[in-house]
Amino acid sequence: MDAAATAQNGLEGTSRKRGNDLVRRFFRHPTGVLGLAIVAFLVLVSLLAPVLKPYDARRDRDLRARLSPPSAERWFGADELGRDNFTRVLHGGRISLRAGLIAVAFAVVIGTLLGLIAGYVGGWLDTVIVWLVDILLAFPGILLAIAIVATLGPNLTNALIAIAITQVPIYTRIVRSVVMQVRQSEYVQAVRALGSGSIRVVLKHVLPNSLAPLIVQLTLSIGTAILDVAALGFLGLGAQPPAPEWGLMIRDGFSQFLRAPWMSIFPGIAIFLAVVGFNLLGDAIRDILDPRLRNL
Amino acid sequence: MTAYIVRRLLGLVPVLIGVTLLIFFLTRIIPGDPAIAMLGERAAPNLVERLRADLGLDRPLFFNTAEYRETGRFGDLFDSQYFDYMGGMLRGDLGRSILTLVPITQSLLHRFPATLELTLAAMLLAVAIGIPAGMWAALRRGTLADTSVMLVAIAGVSFPVFWLGIILIYVFAVVLGWLPPSGRLSVSTSIQPITGMYVLDGLLAGNFKGALNAARHLVLPALALGTIPLAIVVRMTRSAMLEVLGQDYVRTARAKGLSELKVVRKHSLRNALLPVVTVIGLSFGSLLSGAILTETVFSWPGIGRWVYDGIAARDYPIIQGGVIFVATLFVFVNLLVDLSYTLIDPRIQYA
Numbered sequence: 179m180d181a182a183a184t185a186q187n188g189l190e191g192t193s194r195k196r197g198n199d200l201v202r203r204f205f206r207h208p209t210g211v212l213g214l215a216i217v218a219f220l221v222l223v224s225l226l227a228p229v230l231k232p233y234d235a236r237r238d239r240d241l242r243a244r245l246s247p248p249s250a251e252r253w254f255g256a257d258e259l260g261r262d263n264f265t266r267v268l269h270g271g272r273i274s275l276r277a278g279l280i281a282v283a284f285a286v287v288i289g290t291l292l293g294l295i296a297g298y299v300g301g302w303l304d305t306v307i308v309w310l311v312d313i314l315l316a317f318p319g320i321l322l323a324i325a326i327v328a329t330l331g332p333n334l335t336n337a338l339i340a341i342a343i344t345q346v347p348i349y350t351r352i353v354r355s356v357v358m359q360v361r362q363s364e365y366v367q368a369v370r371a372l373g374s375g376s377i378r379v380v381l382k383h384v385l386p387n388s389l390a391p392l393i394v395q396l397t398l399s400i401g402t403a404i405l406d407v408a409a410l411g412f413l414g415l416g417a418q419p420p421a422p423e424w425g426l427m428i429r430d431g432f433s434q435f436l437r438a439p440w441m442s443i444f445p446g447i448a449i450f451l452a453v454v455g456f457n458l459l460g461d462a463i464r465d466i467l468d469p470r471l472r473n474l
Numbered sequence: 475m476t477a478y479i480v481r482r483l484l485g486l487v488p489v490l491i492g493v494t495l496l497i498f499f500l501t502r503i504i505p506g507d508p509a510i511a512m513l514g515e516r517a518a519p520n521l522v523e524r525l526r527a528d529l530g531l532d533r534p535l536f537f538n539t540a541e542y543r544e545t546g547r548f549g550d551l552f553d554s555q556y557f558d559y560m561g562g563m564l565r566g567d568l569g570r571s572i573l574t575l576v577p578i579t580q581s582l583l584h585r586f587p588a589t590l591e592l593t594l595a596a597m598l599l600a601v602a603i604g605i606p607a608g609m610w611a612a613l614r615r616g617t618l619a620d621t622s623v624m625l626v627a628i629a630g631v632s633f634p635v636f637w638l639g640i641i642l643i644y645v646f647a648v649v650l651g652w653l654p655p656s657g658r659l660s661v662s663t664s665i666q667p668i669t670g671m672y673v674l675d676g677l678l679a680g681n682f683k684g685a686l687n688a689a690r691h692l693v694l695p696a697l698a699l700g701t702i703p704l705a706i707v708v709r710m711t712r713s714a715m716l717e718v719l720g721q722d723y724v725r726t727a728r729a730k731g732l733s734e735l736k737v738v739r740k741h742s743l744r745n746a747l748l749p750v751v752t753v754i755g756l757s758f759g760s761l762l763s764g765a766i767l768t769e770t771v772f773s774w775p776g777i778g779r780w781v782y783d784g785i786a787a788r789d790y791p792i793i794q795g796g797v798i799f800v801a802t803l804f805v806f807v808n809l810l811v812d813l814s815y816t817l818i819d820p821r822i823q824y825a
């Protein structure tokens with residue numbers, strides 16, 4: 179075995195060791211493990227929902243069961259159309275989890291690309307992208323998403339687009355600042371002097387350095403996205419009936435909550451669980467990957 | 475300092491122009507012609523045309539190239555919907571509601587005090603409970619008390635605001651009957667508006683019964699809206715305190731034999747406050763956007779509820795005016811937060 183191959187093996191060995199070390203530290207983080215357990219449980223239950231409780235949104239009415247309270251037969255009660263609340267909450271997880279993941283995935287990809295372009299190309303492109311980011315950040319919280327959905331028309335797809343747009347600037351900022359830092363570091367200047375192209379520098383140095391803050395932000399963003407999907411659904415600007423979306427179910431429940439509070443209580447608990455799961459997970463990952471950020 | 479403020483203010487101009495451009499663009503691509511929305515699908519075409527002309531919808535969006543080519547006058551290029559709107563905005567005219575014809579500025583001024591009162595109450599709650607709770611947790615680091623405060627704080631940012639509002643109404647208004655479920659005042663109570671913030675107005679006029687009534691209406695929405703900032707303030711105070719308590723000068727203060735109270739009050743709190751002020755200021759944004767949800771649940775007649783109704787009615791001058799107003803407010807509050815650093819921490823100097 180020649181020297182280069184040995185060195186290569188050594189490197190891989192340490193990086194695997196570092197990975198194992200991170201995993202071990204994660205499993206010693208009690209709230210992180212709790213978060214992972216909650217998320218894993220919700221994902222599992224959502225995946226298995228069609229097996230556990232088959233559901234057809236158009237043919238699930240049972241008028242004899244209208245507004246019946248929680249019982250051994252109907253754990254979460256029934257709504258004003260006699261639909262079983264438990265089944266609907268279960269299937270709502272499929273909508274909310276998927277929606278949260280898709281919205282964040284779009285935001286990460288677009289935000290990262292914009293951040294790379296801004297940091298790397300610089301010049302007027304950087305100025306324009308920073309301007310756009312500042313504009314998007316001038317709208318607090320869900321306000322921009324509301325304005326966008328009001329424009330595009332209320333449905334789940336548009337809600338996802340709107341939420342993705344509101345989350346783009348965070349990622350652009352993270353990646354751009356990493357690019358700026360990395361570009362100025364001596365080792366990248368050395369690598370460039372040796373003739374490495376921009377793409378190689380991005381793949382080998384910028385993206386690995388962005389990974390920790392991106393993963394942390396990503397986990398926390400999923401929680402925010404799930405909350406936003408529900409909020410838009412509640413305002414009537416997201417998923418439309420008869421979809422069993424949690425926010426929409428709370429909206430329906432709100433008009434009946436004197437007679438049937440269970441209609442809104444259970445979907446709300448489901449949202450809370452999903453969001454708290456991702457938040458606990460994100461906090462733990464932040465503690466482990468980037469202790470400097472712990473205080474933020 | 476003055477030069478710094480001026481520079482920061484100038485820096486806001488491109489952002490605010492961008493905000494108006496974005497909102498203007500968004501509200502103009504709303505599916506469905508507002509004129510048809512108002513007159514109905516089967517309205518006569520000539521009526522629709524006339525209404526479009528009345529609303530100025532038939533004019534060019536950004537640049538009036540046709541008129542410019544005809545007259546050759548540079549000024550005519552700006553004879554368009556956007557520049558009309560911007561010109562009006564500089565004069566404080568944001569147009570009129572399509573449905574009620576009430577001027578947008580008038581509605582904004584009329585409704586803003588309600589939103590401000592709710593937001594301030596929520597903030598007060600967050601600060602009054604959050605800072606002591608965060609300090610308490612920090613001083614008992616690692617104990618069961620600390621862990622429980624932190625768990626509650628993590629839970630606090632994970633509630634959907636609107637759901638929390640519904641639960642609060644159910645428990646405190648319906649089941650227990652302690653507090654009113656919605657609105658700002660009971661029908662039998664009246665308050666002479668001075669600032670438009672009823673609790674304050676009641677106190678100013680010596681109408682304590684009215685102030686109490688308004689305050690009772692304020693409790694539940696403020697609680698719902700304030701939960702997220704409360705949780706954030708708790709976490710921030712705790713971590714800032716922990717950092718300060720580990721500093722050498724705190725150890726020195728303790729070594730001098732100062733009482734724990736003095737150590738905390740004189741040496742730690744003020745230094746820990748800087749990041750806390752930041753999050754309080756930044757929470758203002760989440761309060762403003764959360765107000766849309768909270769006001770909808772509690773029938774609170776503020777800007778959030780008004781924008782929500784405007785969306786339902788496709789009344790785009792309302793959406794446009796409301797969103798631009800809130801974004802502008804948010805941008806200025808963020809600037810104020812930045813500037814307040816100098817007051818709390820004299821080490822920060824702006825060149």
